[in-house]
Amino acid sequence: MRMRKKPNLIPRVERCAGLLEREPERLRGRWLQEFPGFSQLHLELGCGKGRFTVGMAEANPGVLFAAVERVLDAMVVAMERAKEAELGNVRFLDFDAAGCENIFAPGEVDRIYINFPDPWRKSRQFKRRLTAPSFLKIYETILKPEGEVWFKTDNRPLFDWSLEQFTAQGWELSEVTNDLHAGDETGCMTDYEAKFREQGVPINRLVARKRR
Numbered sequence: 001m002r003m004r005k006k007p008n009l010i011p012r013v014e015r016c017a018g019l020l021e022r023e024p025e026r027l028r029g030r031w032l033q034e035f036p037g038f039s040q041l042h043l044e045l046g047c048g049k050g051r052f053t054v055g056m057a058e059a060n061p062g063v064l065f066a067a068v069e070r071v072l073d074a075m076v077v078a079m080e081r082a083k084e085a086e087l088g089n090v091r092f093l094d095f096d097a098a099g100c101e102n103i104f105a106p107g108e109v110d111r112i113y114i115n116f117p118d119p120w121r122k123s124r125q126f127k128r129r130l131t132a133p134s135f136l137k138i139y140e141t142i143l144k145p146e147g148e149v150w151f152k153t154d155n156r157p158l159f160d161w162s163l164e165q166f167t168a169q170g171w172e173l174s175e176v177t178n179d180l181h182a183g184d185e186t187g188c189m190t191d192y193e194a195k196f197r198e199q200g201v202p203i204n205r206l207v208a209r210k211r212r
């Protein structure tokens, strides 16, 4: 995501500092102990401006959400939205998803959301896709045995490629659709998704669970 540098970025982040996890490594293996009262830990990779993060956290107060985003200019908007909504069940992590194993212990995460990730269109860039084989290995490690990856994208070639990667690594797929918004029910939308819906762009979605 290319974004203009936000003015006053640092003061804006500081105003939401209570939601920011500055040293998330210290929580590895202890997330639900450090934040008691939550039954599950859900992780969102590339939360962007946080429409989905805030919507899901509001709808699921018993779940602790860890929202990961490597572009602070986008994440600050998500943090401001969460602060405005007075959410107590979201923590924001300013880091690259490739480092997830340093932040979450094996089997610690109940669910991972990947929404409209960067498509990385050139074949030499495929390894950077959040559904590339190396990332799926990380997800398999940090997810509970019954844990799931929920994946949405407007990009059909990326979706089809991702479906192949999940299948090749022995994940079981369900709820596979190439037109999520065919009915009236949209579920919780992301910022990108809301824009695509307005434009009539079909949305692909799948749920993946690792076969053990």
Ligand SMILES: C[S@@+](CC[C@H](N)C(=O)[O-])C[C@H]1O[C@@H](n2cnc3c(N)ncnc32)[C@H](O)[C@@H]1O
Residues within 6 Å of the ligand: 001, 045, 046, 047, 048, 049, 068, 069, 070, 071, 074, 095, 096, 097, 098, 115, 116, 117, 118, 190, 191, 192, 193
């Ligand atoms: C196309 S935007 C979608 C944002 C949001 N999920 C949505 O649907 O509105 C992709 C986001 O993922 C973030 N991102 C991409 N790769 C990432 C990575 N390896 N680690 C953390 N964030 C990443 C980008 O910075 C960007 O904000």
